[in-house]
Amino acid sequence: MKKIGTAIILESLMEEGVEVVFGIPGGVLIPLYDEFYDSEIRHILMRHEQAAAHAADGYARASGRVGVCIATSGPGATNLVTGLATAYMDSIPVLALTGQVPTTLIGNDAFQEANITGITFSVTKHNYLVTDVKELQNTLREAFYIASTGRPGPVLVDLPKDVQTAETDYKKDIKINLPGYKPTYGGHPKQIKRAADLIISAERPVIIAGGGTIISGADEELRELAELVMIPVTTTLMGKGAFPEDHPLSLGMLGMHGTRYANYSVMNSDLVIAVGVRFSDRVTGKIESFAADAKIIHIDIDPAEIGKNVRVDLPIVGDAKNILSSIINTIKIQIKKEKTKDWLVKVKRWREEYPLSFEESGETVKPQYIIKELYEATKGEAIIVTEVGQNQMWAAQYYLCNRPRRFISSGGLGTMGYGLPAAIGAKVAKPDEMVFDISGDGSFQMNCQELATAVQNDIPVKVAILNNGYLGMVRQWQELFYNRRYSGTKLGYLPDLVKFAEAYGAFGTRVTRKSEVRSAIEEAIETDKPAIIDFRIEEEENVFPMVPAGAPLDEIIGGN
Amino acid sequence: MKHVLAALVENKPGVLSRIINLFSRRGFNIESAAVGETEDPRISRLTVVVAGDDKVLEQVTKQLNKLIDVIKVSDLSSDGMVGRGLALVKVSVDRETMGQIIEISDIFRTKIIDVSPKSLIIEVTGTDEKIMAFIDLMRRFGIKEMAQTGLIALARGAKATTIKKEG
Numbered sequence: 001m002k003k004i005g006t007a008i009i010l011e012s013l014m015e016e017g018v019e020v021v022f023g024i025p026g027g028v029l030i031p032l033y034d035e036f037y038d039s040e041i042r043h044i045l046m047r048h049e050q051a052a053a054h055a056a057d058g059y060a061r062a063s064g065r066v067g068v069c070i071a072t073s074g075p076g077a078t079n080l081v082t083g084l085a086t087a088y089m090d091s092i093p094v095l096a097l098t099g100q101v102p103t104t105l106i107g108n109d110a111f112q113e114a115n116i117t118g119i120t121f122s123v124t125k126h127n128y129l130v131t132d133v134k135e136l137q138n139t140l141r142e143a144f145y146i147a148s149t150g151r152p153g154p155v156l157v158d159l160p161k162d163v164q165t166a167e168t169d170y171k172k173d174i175k176i177n178l179p180g181y182k183p184t185y186g187g188h189p190k191q192i193k194r195a196a197d198l199i200i201s202a203e204r205p206v207i208i209a210g211g212g213t214i215i216s217g218a219d220e221e222l223r224e225l226a227e228l229v230m231i232p233v234t235t236t237l238m239g240k241g242a243f244p245e246d247h248p249l250s251l252g253m254l255g256m257h258g259t260r261y262a263n264y265s266v267m268n269s270d271l272v273i274a275v276g277v278r279f280s281d282r283v284t285g286k287i288e289s290f291a292a293d294a295k296i297i298h299i300d301i302d303p304a305e306i307g308k309n310v311r312v313d314l315p316i317v318g319d320a321k322n323i324l325s326s327i328i329n330t331i332k333i334q335i336k337k338e339k340t341k342d343w344l345v346k347v348k349r350w351r352e353e354y355p356l357s358f359e360e361s362g363e364t365v366k367p368q369y370i371i372k373e374l375y376e377a378t379k380g381e382a383i384i385v386t387e388v389g390q391n392q393m394w395a396a397q398y399y400l401c402n403r404p405r406r407f408i409s410s411g412g413l414g415t416m417g418y419g420l421p422a423a424i425g426a427k428v429a430k431p432d433e434m435v436f437d438i439s440g441d442g443s444f445q446m447n448c449q450e451l452a453t454a455v456q457n458d459i460p461v462k463v464a465i466l467n468n469g470y471l472g473m474v475r476q477w478q479e480l481f482y483n484r485r486y487s488g489t490k491l492g493y494l495p496d497l498v499k500f501a502e503a504y505g506a507f508g509t510r511v512t513r514k515s516e517v518r519s520a521i522e523e524a525i526e527t528d529k530p531a532i533i534d535f536r537i538e539e540e541e542n543v544f545p546m547v548p549a550g551a552p553l554d555e556i557i558g559g560n
Numbered sequence: 561m562k563h564v565l566a567a568l569v570e571n572k573p574g575v576l577s578r579i580i581n582l583f584s585r586r587g588f589n590i591e592s593a594a595v596g597e598t599e600d601p602r603i604s605r606l607t608v609v610v611a612g613d614d615k616v617l618e619q620v621t622k623q624l625n626k627l628i629d630v631i632k633v634s635d636l637s638s639d640g641m642v643g644r645g646l647a648l649v650k651v652s653v654d655r656e657t658m659g660q661i662i663e664i665s666d667i668f669r670t671k672i673i674d675v676s677p678k679s680l681i682i683e684v685t686g687t688d689e690k691i692m693a694f695i696d697l698m699r700r701f702g703i704k705e706m707a708q709t710g711l712i713a714l715a716r717g718a719k720a721t722t723i724k725k726e727g
Contacts, residue, residue: 304623
């Protein structure tokens, strides 16, 4: 059957089960957009391409499926770059379709031409420039396959205008041939046996669960292993939700702003079982002293992560779910739970001695209090999306997350402006869930135009802005390490956020007193509209505890 | 420590720039890279010489393997290998030096591929050490210009970096 390029694109998206795409059209995309005009696929018109990439990313994180974003050639495509880099760092399956000038004009500096495949080499798992319509169907199939398998990641397909309009045969079934791409899923049986031996004989084990645990869908296996051997579990920011945070074995988050008890546990352990983590500097602190007395088992699907940052005693390459369930089967018969009893007592003591804490003072609105109230008001059942900075860390510390794919945050790249568009994507993926973007006044202003997208498309996301008038995290570092010289961090002028919300047709309210916090949250929940709460918080509140950059993980300041 | 890696890659546009981009992004110190088609025209072979310890070598290998277009990577320096490079050296000559240059060239078993009254172009092939030694000897005659390929290498014996044919 003959089809033109744009029809092949739509057909391929349907075959992959795509229901929604986030994008903005442009000159070279008019043929493709003409196809969307009467397609069953829902197109959500964003206000900035960066937001389209973040929305696709948020959709992917909430649903586990590939998120699709579309941008035109040149500036449209370059605007995607931050969004792709965000998805790449956090291993999120995103497909970006970009328009390109006709093949005859490529290289001529044509109007709105940018070499987007060249530009995105290092922020995509793979990318393609399709120069022949005959390759189009195959390329799209490969793109979906690469994005969603192995260690997932963003894939970009660049579509010249003449390829979109050219005609070729469309086949129902095509085979993928990627000789250089064969992800490993099963762990090596010998390594699994060794891991089981180490786990059984450990006296002070701790599990560090990362984003890979969630991607793999290994949360149940993780819990089974932890309960079977009685091992305390800490998660990275990306791993939040991989293990129920209200579980007695949960230590919450580790790292720079992790709980003291999580960091102490890791540093005093004799065995670290790391599942789907990449040992980022925010997690390890000073690398040489990280868990110095512990053997490290590293389970990851990406062999390049093994030994990249920390020394690993026992690597197991493969899918976390498979590997954990094999380990469980191996140790089930021989485990003695009492082995970790003394260790758990010690961990419990740290937990009691150094809980997360903040000072309340009168009617001052404390950000930590807001998050706790938000947790109560939503019964811990909201999907939380964050921006980046203090808001992100307070959200991670105080909004307990008990299930995977419900805490959505730009972990690796740390992209301010991520939250609102990602919340839109998450809400589109999970329309029946409450989606809250925990934001700061700095981050919010980086993609606040997307409120129009939310209102126009009836996507009622809620935004809690922790407004302190500063780029708060940088200000905090300036306070602690630069003698309070607040260079470039005072935002000074901010539009009236309530009027801002109203101008966009959303609901807006302001909170200046502690006693108003709960009712404002409830109002925002009750309205059918997208909602913004402008929380005027204590200006110089800091995120504690804190491990200064480059310090050992147990040299902690603040928060007890 | 120097390592020689051979990578089989898909013979497609942009593959080399992907690889070069990877090296610069990850901060790998690459001494040379040479690429050319293999016996199978769909496959190219890339030979890289990389400086660094075992940890660097491991990362280079793994990161190369992560590229979708890279099919296979082998460390040739771990076993026996033969490696050759090629250099074209344009040397200044006059009546006095001509004889000496030709004599040295003979010892190195090079080829003189272009002759003019004031210059010679000499083609030298061999290991990096041999080429460097030759170039050093030519310096005193005055090298007008020169061009050098990166090292290419194969494992000794029957062992080969090839792709298993499927089916």
